[in-house]
Amino acid sequence: MVSIVTSLTLLTVAGCGLRLETPPPTEPVPDAQETLRRDAVDGALLVGELAVAAGATSSGLDATSLATLAEAGTFADLHVTQLGGVYDSGLPEPDGDTDEPPSGATEQPTTPTTATPAEVLDALAASSASMREGIDQTDDGPFARLLTSIVSSQDASARQLAASTGTPLPESLALPTGLLVPETTPSGLTATDLSTIIEAEDAAGYAFEVRAALADGDVRAAALDRAVLHRARAEAWAQAAGTAGGAQDPRRVAYSVPADVPTAELAVQLESSLAESYAALTAEAGTGTRPPLADLSTEASLAAVAWGAPLAAFPGLPEQSTTPPAAG
Structure with missing residues (x-):
């Protein structure tokens, strides 16, 4: 008989020549957050590709329109970078001797070589709408804040492109108007968050009232309109917070307004600060409650542009205010 020790030895020696086959690694299935991120990247990529193609192939565009398209393309590149870029699984490319795509893979779209301003506007509107939905779906507060900023940037780019080229805005790109404050x-x-935004809105309203009283013509009318709106928003937030007229109401009788800053410049500062505050609140708010905050941030950033602020890749994100231009 062969002893048990001998049998085990023979088995061990034989096993040294065995090659266990393992399946090749497969790309992981993206979770909900990664899906939102990839969708946002895809939308920004398409905007950038179409903007470049339109700038190169659309005839009859003036210098302003071409500059607007170029800026939209640059912004899109910056958006893609901040969103984390195109997903790379790190897996080796499949062998090129088969026409069948690997399991779970999708055929990559080809880069457009021609485009029109209208197609760029449609892409901006579609990307903005998709990211706006993502703002309210993600569990990642900072990601919601980033999406809020990009939505505002795309909205402003679309409006400037439409104005410079005479192309109608897509109907889906509706301008946020009215109070926008949720009931x-x-x-x-937190109570501190609410107190801060109530006071910020009220202070902006007061500052616009002061400047409206000192101005005339269009400047006076525009300042008065913003004064009325910001005062109303302060009241609406105080009502929603349950502090209106009470001891916890943070509003004051008067606020300090700098006298040496031109009205338009002051207006840009006020509206940009509010856009920043509302973008920050989207990071703090829970899912299902963020859309009004995102809309308020976009409305304030658009108001800043109307007062003369330049378009920005990341309005409402002060840490991105000095972002260098994308490499060509």
Whole structure:
């Protein structure tokens, strides 16, 4: 008989010549957050590709329109970078001897070689709408804040492109108007958050009132309109927070208004600050309650542009205000 020790030895020696076959690694299935991120990247990529193609192939565009298209393309590149770029699984490319795509892979779209301003506007509107939905779906607060900023940037780019080229805006790109303040406070916001935004809106309203009283013509009318709106928003937020008229109401009788800053410049500062505040609140608010905050941030950033602020890749994100231009 062969002893048990001998049998085990023979088995071990034989096993040294065995090659266990393992399946090749496969790309992981993206979770909900990664899906939102990839969708945002895809939308920004398409905007950038179409903007470049339109700038190169659309005839009859003036210098302003071409500059607007180039800026939209540059912004799109910056958006893609901040969103994390195109996903790379790190897996080796499949062998080129088969026409069948690997399991789970999708055929990559070809880069457009021609485009029109209208197609760029459609892409901006579609990307903005998709990211706006993502703002309210993600569980990642900072990601919601980033999406809020990009939505505002794409909205402003679309409006400038439409104006410079005489192309109608897509109907889906509706301008946020009115109070926009929700009747109930968004989840996740603290009493300090609410007190801060109430006071900020009220202070902006007061500053616009002061400047309207000192101006005339179009400047007076524009300042007065913003004064009325910001005062109304302060009241609406105070009502939603349950502090209106009470001891916890942070509003004051008067605020300090700098006298040596031109009205348009002051208006840009006020509206940009509010855009920043509302973008920050989207990071604090819970899912299902963010759309009004995102809309308020976009409305304020558009108001800043109307007062003379330049378009920005990341309005409302002060840490991105000195972002260098994308490499060509």
